[in-house]
Amino acid sequence: MVADDVVESRNGYGDHSVEITETAHQISQDSWFQAGFVLTTGINSAYVLGYSATIMVPLGWIGGVVGIILATAISLYANVLVAKLHELGGKRHIRYRDLAGYIYGKNAYNLTWGLQYVNLFMINVGYVILAGSSLKALYVLFRDDGALKLPYCIAIAGFVCILFAISVPHLSALGFWLGFSTVFSLFYITVAIVLSVKDGLEAPPRDYSFHGTTVSKIFTIIGASANLVFAYNTGMLPEIQATVRQPVVKNMLKALYFQFTVGVAPLYAVTFIGYWAYGADSSAYLLNNVTGPVWLKAAANISAFLQTIIALHIFASPMYEFLDTKYAITGSALAIRNLSFRTLVRGGYLGITTLISAMLPFLGDFMSLTGAVSTFPLTFILANHMYLVAKKHSLSSLQKKWHWLNVVFFSIVALVAAVAAVRLIIVDSSFYHLFADM
Numbered sequence: 001m002v003a004d005d006v007v008e009s010r011n012g013y014g015d016h017s018v019e020i021t022e023t024a025h026q027i028s029q030d031s032w033f034q035a036g037f038v039l040t041t042g043i044n045s046a047y048v049l050g051y052s053a054t055i056m057v058p059l060g061w062i063g064g065v066v067g068i069i070l071a072t073a074i075s076l077y078a079n080v081l082v083a084k085l086h087e088l089g090g091k092r093h094i095r096y097r098d099l100a101g102y103i104y105g106k107n108a109y110n111l112t113w114g115l116q117y118v119n120l121f122m123i124n125v126g127y128v129i130l131a132g133s134s135l136k137a138l139y140v141l142f143r144d145d146g147a148l149k150l151p152y153c154i155a156i157a158g159f160v161c162i163l164f165a166i167s168v169p170h171l172s173a174l175g176f177w178l179g180f181s182t183v184f185s186l187f188y189i190t191v192a193i194v195l196s197v198k199d200g201l202e203a204p205p206r207d208y209s210f211h212g213t214t215v216s217k218i219f220t221i222i223g224a225s226a227n228l229v230f231a232y233n234t235g236m237l238p239e240i241q242a243t244v245r246q247p248v249v250k251n252m253l254k255a256l257y258f259q260f261t262v263g264v265a266p267l268y269a270v271t272f273i274g275y276w277a278y279g280a281d282s283s284a285y286l287l288n289n290v291t292g293p294v295w296l297k298a299a300a301n302i303s304a305f306l307q308t309i310i311a312l313h314i315f316a317s318p319m320y321e322f323l324d325t326k327y328a329i330t331g332s333a334l335a336i337r338n339l340s341f342r343t344l345v346r347g348g349y350l351g352i353t354t355l356i357s358a359m360l361p362f363l364g365d366f367m368s369l370t371g372a373v374s375t376f377p378l379t380f381i382l383a384n385h386m387y388l389v390a391k392k393h394s395l396s397s398l399q400k401k402w403h404w405l406n407v408v409f410f411s412i413v414a415l416v417a418a419v420a421a422v423r424l425i426i427v428d429s430s431f432y433h434l435f436a437d438m
Contacts, residue, residue, distance in 0.1 A: 029172045030243040032251035036258035037178045038314060042234050044185045045311040046130045046304040048267050049192060052274030052282035058210055058224040067228050075232035076260040078379050081387040082237050083252040088390055094242035103386050119235040119374030120315050127312040128357035131157030131305050133285045138301040141294050151358040158354025164309050165346040171317040172243050177310050184307035189266045191300035195290035196277035206279030222420035226371030233379040239318050320346060359434045368421035376414035381407055
C-alpha cells in the first residue's frame with residue numbers, strides 16, 4: 001500500500017501544510033553514472049539534429065557559438081542549485097513540485113506541477129514529431145511517391161511509443177536500454193557529422209545570412225534563445241536525482257558534470273558542423289540535408305527513431321509516476337492489473353500526445369515555446385529563487401543580489417520569448433493546415 005506523509009513546512013520557509021505522497025516507483029537504486037547517461041540521453045536525442053537550423057541559422061556563427069557555450073554554463077549552474085536542495089530540511093524531495101511545495105507551500109506545489117506537466121508534454125510532442133520525421137525520411141529514401149505522409153508516420157511512431165511505455169514500468173527499469181540509446185545516438189550523430197563534412201568539402205561557398213523582414217528576424221532570434229536553454233534542461237532534475245543512491249547530492253553533481261562535459265561534446269559537434277556544411281539551408285532534421293549511401297542514411301534514420309522512443313520514456317516518466325502512485329500500481333510489473341493499467345492510461349496519454357503532434361508538426365516552434373513557458377521558469381527563475389529562500393540565512397548580500405538579478409532577468413527573457421514563440425506558431429499555422437505533410 002502506498003502511504004501518504006504530511007509534511008508541515010515549519011522550516012522557516014512557510015506555514016503551509018503540503019501533502020507529499022510516497023512514490024510507487026523505485027528510488028535510490030542507480031549509480032551516478034546511470035543518472036549521467038539518463039541526462040546525456042536527453043540532450044543528445046534526435047533533437048540535436050535540428051539545432052543547426054533552430055539555433056545557428058537565426059543567431060549566426062558568433063551569436064550561435066557564444067550562445068551555446070553560455071547556455072551550457074548557465075544551465076549547469078542552475079541545475080547544480082536544484083541538485084543541492086534535494087535533501088533540504090533533512091528530507092529527500094523526489095519531485096520538483098515536492099521541493100517547491102516544501103519551500104513555498106501548496107500553491108507553489110500546484111503551479112510547479114502545472115509548469116512541469118506543460119514542459120514535459122511539449123517535449124514529448126516534439127519527440128513524437130521527431131520519430132515520425134525519421135520514419136518519413138526513411139520511407140523517402142526508397143519511395144518518394146508521397147504515399148506515406150508525415151501524420152501517418154507520427155501515428156506509427158506514437159503506437160511504438162505506447163508499446164515501449166507498457167513494457168518499461170519506471171525510469172530505473174530503463175537499465176540496458178540506456179546503453180542502446182547511447183549507441184543509437186552516437187551512430188546517427190556520427191553519420192550526420194561524417195556526411196555533413198563530406199558535403200561541406202564538396203559544396204560551393206554557403207550562404208550564412210539569415211533572410212527575412214526585420215521584425216521576423218527579431219522574433220526568430222528571440223525564439224532561438226529559448227531553443228538554447230531547451231537544449232540542455234530536462235525540467236525534471238529532482239525526479240532523476242530520486243533514482244540516485246546515497247550520497248545523493250554528491251552523486252548527482254557527478255552526473256551533472258558528466259552531462260555538461262562529455263555529454264555535450266556530440267551536441268556541439270553535430271550542431272556546428274551541420275551549420276558549416278549547409279549554412280542557411282540547414283534542415284530542422286539534419287539527416288534530410290546529408291547525401292551519401294542510402295543504406296547508411298537508412299540506418300541513421302532507424303537509429304534516430306529508436307533512440308527517440310527511449311528518450312520520450314524518460315520525459316514521460318514523471319506523469320507515469322504520478323498516475324502509478326495515485327492508483328497504487330505496485331508489485332510485479334507483469335501483474336494483469338498493472339499491465340492493464342499501463343495499457344489504458346499510458347496508451348491514452350501518448351495517444352493524445354500523438355494526436356497533437358500530427359495536428360501541429362512544427363518542431364522548431366514547439367522547442368521555442370517549451371523553452372519560453374516552462375524551461376525558463378523551472379530551470380532558471382524557480383531554481384534561483386528557491387535557492388535564495390532556502391539559503392537566505394547563509395548567503396551574503398552580494399549573493400542575494402546575484403540571485404535576484406537572475407530571477408528578474410530570466411523572467412523578462414521568458415516573457416519576451418513566449419510572445420515570440422506564439423507568433424512563430426501563428427505564422428506557421430497560416431502557411432500550413434492541420435495535419436500538414438511537412
